[in-house]
Amino acid sequence: MKLIFVGPQGSGKGTQAKKVAEKFGLCHISTGDLLRGVTGDLKSEVDLVMSEGRLVGDDLIVKILKEKLSSEECEKGFILDGFPRNLAQVDMLKEISDIDKVVEISISDEESVKRVCGRRNCVKCGEIFNVYSKKPLIEGVCDSCGGELIQRKDDNETALRERLKVYHEETEEILNRYTSVKVDGNRSIEEVFGNIIEVLS
Ligand code: AMP
Numbered sequence: 001m002k003l004i005f006v007g008p009q010g011s012g013k014g015t016q017a018k019k020v021a022e023k024f025g026l027c028h029i030s031t032g033d034l035l036r037g038v039t040g041d042l043k044s045e046v047d048l049v050m051s052e053g054r055l056v057g058d059d060l061i062v063k064i065l066k067e068k069l070s071s072e073e074c075e076k077g078f079i080l081d082g083f084p085r086n087l088a089q090v091d092m093l094k095e096i097s098d099i100d101k102v103v104e105i106s107i108s109d110e111e112s113v114k115r116v117c118g119r120r121n122c123v124k125c126g127e128i129f130n131v132y133s134k135k136p137l138i139e140g141v142c143d144s145c146g147g148e149l150i151q152r153k154d155d156n157e158t159a160l161r162e163r164l165k166v167y168h169e170e171t172e173e174i175l176n177r178y179t180s181v182k183v184d185g186n187r188s189i190e191e192v193f194g195n196i197i198e199v200l201s
Contacts, residue, residue, distance in 0.1 A: 001077040007105035010115035017081040027074035031082040053162030102180035
């Protein structure tokens with residue numbers, strides 16, 4: 001299965017992509033996570049672009065993605081989370097792989113702001129908490145592994161508004177290029193997950 005998950009920031013597409021990938025033995029590819037892992041000469045430039053909520057260059061992201069897709073863990077299929085983000089990336093993806101299904105998870109901008117600005121990520125295991133809706137037992141400490149919880153640099157309202165603008169102006173357009181199924185993201189994680197499994201089968 002080769003899937004793309006599309007949705008505004010905070011729609012839960014990362015969480016759902018992870019769960020669906022686990023269920024079907026697929027490789028979950030978050031381009032945001034891949035970029036956060038960039039080291040060396042490119043790191044400072046990538047960090048700056050991301051912290052301002054802009055998109056990094058298409059060539060760089062495609063190079064990183066190609067490397068990941070050719071790894072053994074992606075042999076059974078994959079879920080792209082955060083890619084493609086504009087029409088140029090859709091065209092570049094066509095050269096690399098075909099796609100079976102596109103799942104759109106929708107929420108309003110106001111819901112996105114509420115969810116994203118309260119988000120806290122574990123630096124060690126990546127588990128995601130929320131200061132409003134999924135508080136850790138001890139403030140700043142991950143329930144799963146004891147790691148430190150931090151707020152991503154781009155999870156503040158200024159950067160988020162920019163990211164939402166890019167989403168509406170560029171990313172939403174990619175939905176015109178695929179046949180997609182829309183899932184309402186304004187529900188519990190398990191309800192949304194159930195709905196995605198339904199539309200995939
Ligand atoms: P995300 O974790 O998906 O919210 O992505 C965080 C940031 O990484 C975005 O705001 C962009 O700066 C960058 N990014 C992630 N995926 C892409 C992509 N496909 N193309 C360009 N920039 C990306």
